[in-house]
Structures are given as C-alpha cells and as structure tokens.
Amino acid sequence: MSDYKLGLDYAKQQDTLDELSSYRQQFHIPKDKHGNELIYLCGNSLGLQPKSARDYINQELEDWANLGVEGHTDAKNPWLPYHEFLTESTAKLVGAKPIEVVTMNSLTANLHFMMASFYQPTKERYKIVIESDAFPSDKYAVESQLRHHGYDDKEGLILWGPRDNEELLRIEDLEQILEAHGHEIALVMIGGVNYYTGQFFDLKRITELGHKHGCKVGFDCAHGAGNVDLDLHNSGADFAVWCTYKYLNSGPGSLSGCFVHERHAYDKSLNRFTGWWSHNKQTRFNMRHEFDVLPGAEGWQLSNPPILSMAAIKASLDLFNKVGLEPLLNKSKKLTGYFEFLLKELGEDVIRIITPENPNERGCQLSIQVLNADKSLHDKLTEAGVISDWREPDVIRCAPVPLYNSFEDVYLMVEKMKAVLKKSPS
Missing domain, CATH: 3.90.1150.10 (Aspartate Aminotransferase, domain 1)
Structure with missing residues (x-):
C-alpha cells in the first residue's frame, strides 16, 4: 500500500x-x-x-429476419448449438472444465434446479447452512426448499454469522457449526463473494469441511464470476451458479451460469427436473424417444436457449478471452x-x-x-x-x-x- x-x-x-x-x-x-x-x-x-454487444445482437436479428426458422441451422452462428459457443470461455473464467458448465435460465431458477438434485433431505439429515447475511434471494430460495420438503423453514436453516461487533465471517465458526450439527446438515450453500461485505470465501476449504461431514456443498457466485479466481473444479464443490449481468456485462436480467462438478457428469440416477434440451442431442428432435439425459452440466438444461441474450453474453466473453x-x-x-x-x-x-x-x-x-x-x-x-x-x-x-x-x-x-x-x- x-x-x-x-x-x-x-x-x-x-x-x-x-x-x-x-x-x-x-x-x-x-x-x-x-x-x-x-x-x-x-x-x-x-x-x-x-460496444460490440449491439453488433452481436444485430447479427442474430438479421439472421432471424432473413432466415426465419432456418436460422437454427443456417445462421452465421447457428442457434441450435448456440449455448455451446459460450462454454469454453465460461469454463476458463470460473476455473472449470467445459463439461462442468452451461449457460441457462436465471440465477435463482438455477439455484432451485441445483437444489432439486443436490438437496436430498432425510429425516435425520435435512438442514441447510447459509450465511446469516446471504443475498435475500438465496435465503428465500433455501427457505422455500425446506418448506417444499415439509420442514420448518426457521428450524431447518442454520445461519453462519459474524461474531459480536464484527462484519466478516470466520471459517473456524463454520467449522464449529459443522462439528456440532454436521450429522443434521444436508446442504451447505454459501455466496462465494458476499454481496454486502465483499468477502471472498475459501471455496475449497468450505467444500472440504462440508464433504467431511457428509454434506453437499454449493455456491452462489453472482459476485464472483468475472471478479475473482473461483477455481471451481479444484474447489471440489458439487455445484455453483452465477449471473452474467454484473461483472460479465451481459445486460439487465440476462442469463445465469451453472457449474456441476465432473464427478456428477455421468450420474443418471441424480434426481433432477428435466426438459427436452437436457435430452440426447442426436435424438432430441425425433420426439418419440424416452428421456436420455446428456452428460455434464448440459444435462440440467430444460429449454432451448434465448439467442438474443446469449449474443450479448458472447460479446462480453469474447472480450474476456482477449484480456x-x-x-x-x-x-x-x-x-x-x-x-x-x-x-x-x-x-x-x-x-x-x-x-x-x-x-x-x-x-x-x-x-x-x-x-x-x-x-x-x-x-x-x-x-x-x-x-x-x-x-x-x-x-x-x-x-x-x-x-x-x-x-x-x-x-x-x-x-x-x-x-x-x-x-x-x-
């Protein structure tokens, strides 16, 4: 200094x-x-x-005007695989493998989809740990998951809070929470960078602590993606979600990113909500096949992607790639x-x-x-x-x-x- x-x-x-x-x-x-x-x-x-976002979006508007539905296959950037154009850049930014990331939906929607798979409560193990001052949407989401599964949303929520007269959280206090209640906790879900204080947590250490006690671990990286070195693959986290409209400059209300660790990539038994875009690409348009889930994070998609929003994301990610x-x-x-x-x-x-x-x-x-x-x-x-x-x-x-x-x-x-x-x- x-x-x-x-x-x-x-x-x-x-x-x-x-x-x-x-x-x-x-x-x-x-x-x-x-x-x-x-x-x-x-x-x-x-x-x-x-400034490039306008050109990227205009390209898709032009192809839509000139090609109509044929743009899915014949556009300059064909729409059918458009989300794949974002995969490699996104993986680099968040420290993941391409199979571990996908761009889809909005942030809190993705958080719910991840909890559908990785919050699997039992009678003995059903509680969720979050920061005491987590972003409100995260708190509302986990509370609603507790209610959805039939649990009391106050009794089932464990808050990791700061000590008296402090604002920042201490990892040793989370350690104590897990030592005392680990057998009751199904999910540890922390904001990777706290929205209020700006504190960037040690994702790897938190994941190791959670896994040591048999908990699944996920992160909301809305304030981390494009801002810090998340290193998600090496953190070992089960999942992470983030928005693209903050540090990733993709426009108001734009899509969310999603990470699912490689070790879950081929686990077809994982409970999840599904839609046709998580189905095998080779038979997706046959329309008659039984559901055959895609491997990796793509297997959590539901719907075909909104191209205009993704074009803005692509414009920004191309800048990140250059830098x-x-x-x-x-x-x-x-x-x-x-x-x-x-x-x-x-x-x-x-x-x-x-x-x-x-x-x-x-x-x-x-x-x-x-x-x-x-x-x-x-x-x-x-x-x-x-x-x-x-x-x-x-x-x-x-x-x-x-x-x-x-x-x-x-x-x-x-x-x-x-x-x-x-x-x-x-």
Missing part, C-alpha cells in the same frame, strides 16, 4: 502504464445531462454495455488497493471499510461505512456524478471494475466524497 501516491498526476500516470486501459474504450460509459462521463463504480450490480483472467485480476488488486489507500487517507474517524484488507479475500468491491452517514450521503454522491450502490443500513458499495474503470475514476470518486463530506453537517 505504501507504493501508492496521492494526487491526480499519479492516477493519470498509472492509467498511462496500465496495459488494459484501452479496453475502457470498448464500453459505453454513462454520461450526465451535460454529456460528461459519470464515474461508474456499480459493476457489482450491473456491468456496462460492451485473460490473470491480467484482469492483477489490475483489479492494484486498482482496488489504490482505492483503499485513498479512502484510508480520509481517516478512520470518518470512514471504515468492512471488506477484508487481504486482497486474496476480496474482489474489486469495497464496502464503505461513513461515520454517522445515512442514505443522503449516497444521494449527494450520485448528484456529484458518482454511480455507486447503497445497501441498508449504512454501506456504500463501490466496485472499480478492471475492464473499464480507471485509476482516475477512483481518484475523482474519493475527491467527490471529500467534497460531499465537507458540505455535510457533522
């Missing part, structure tokens, strides 16, 4: 030295009503639009480290960062608490041209995304925060 320096000149110098700085030009940066670029630090909620995950992560650590350095210059009596200090225990997001602040501070920041994210009760989430954010963005955001704090009554 001591390598960082104050002043705008330093920020501009870092942007000049940044080998990835040109990628910013490949994204649409939102502007204010005067045509000035906003400081967009909200990629943790919705990633910016790659590579390692250079992105290197810039991310430096950019977020610089952001942390500038924020700490404001003083601990003014600001507090609840995200872990260790760069290996976080992605690019920093979750900031400002002493005695409420949402009005966030509103003033927005008025000053900073797009960030407010989360009750008192956190501003900011994510300097390495693909399109600059060191100057980070510098200007902190300068604007200083100005807002000076104007705010103490």
